[in-house]
Amino acid sequence: MFESYLTLKAEYEIVPMQLQDCAEVAALHGERFSRVWEESEFQNLLSQNTTFGFVARQTNAILKKPLPGFVLARQAAGEAEILTVAVNAKLGRAGLGWRLMQAALREARNRGGETMFLEVDGGNQPAVGLYRKLGFETVGERKAYYVAENGAKSSALVMRRVLR
Numbered sequence: 001m002f003e004s005y006l007t008l009k010a011e012y013e014i015v016p017m018q019l020q021d022c023a024e025v026a027a028l029h030g031e032r033f034s035r036v037w038e039e040s041e042f043q044n045l046l047s048q049n050t051t052f053g054f055v056a057r058q059t060n061a062i063l064k065k066p067l068p069g070f071v072l073a074r075q076a077a078g079e080a081e082i083l084t085v086a087v088n089a090k091l092g093r094a095g096l097g098w099r100l101m102q103a104a105l106r107e108a109r110n111r112g113g114e115t116m117f118l119e120v121d122g123g124n125q126p127a128v129g130l131y132r133k134l135g136f137e138t139v140g141e142r143k144a145y146y147v148a149e150n151g152a153k154s155s156a157l158v159m160r161r162v163l164r
């Protein structure tokens with residue numbers, strides 16, 4: 001039995017983000033982005049009825065684990081927007097970003113969204129790769145918008161995907 005615990009493959013579910021998730025969401029955001037968003041910022045955003053989010057949770061964890069991932073999005077007047085998305089660095093490339101984004105796309109569509117937009121650092125290969133794989137196309141570029149600590153500059157890309 002102990003052996004089966006050791007070989008247990010982690011399984012995840014994607015569930016709507018709740019106000020009580022916001023502390024863990026803010027902690028993961030702080031790990032993955034240089035600009036910190038407070039728990040209260042997430043709570044304020046999530047309290048607006050145009051905003052929605054999803055979190056990934058491990059369904060077969062024996063001990064409580066850090067939050068695997070989340071996505072936060074907004075949808076108004078037919079246009080949806082990804083506000084932020086992140087996956088725990090230890091769980092990268094396991095399909096969680098894809099599943100979180102699919103949940104956000106589905107919810108935006110259910111709310112009557114026709115297109116979804118997002119903005120991404122063109123140098124962020126994992127994110128750009130994920131969005132392209134999901135069918136997003138670059139519709140705008142602001143050159144040299146982001147400046148890294150080492151002075152390297154990269155473009156901000158505006159990407160769009162039709163939802164219908």
Ligand SMILES: CC(C)(COP(=O)(O)OP(=O)(O)OC[C@H]1O[C@@H](n2cnc3c(N)ncnc32)[C@H](O)[C@@H]1OP(=O)(O)O)[C@@H](O)C(=O)NCCC(=O)NCCS
Nearest residue numbers: 032085086087092093094095096097098120126127129130
């Ligand atoms: C971007 C991010 C959410 C991707 O999450 P993830 O769970 O690792 O992504 P997935 O496993 O679902 O990967 C889906 C696709 O994204 C692309 N991708 C993911 N990681 C990649 C990497 N390291 N390099 C290149 N492409 C990558 C691939 O196309 C991948 O499909 P494949 O594995 O079949 O080739 C995650 O890297 C992250 O949290 N990054 C830090 C925060 C961030 O930059 N957020 C986006 C801000 S706009």
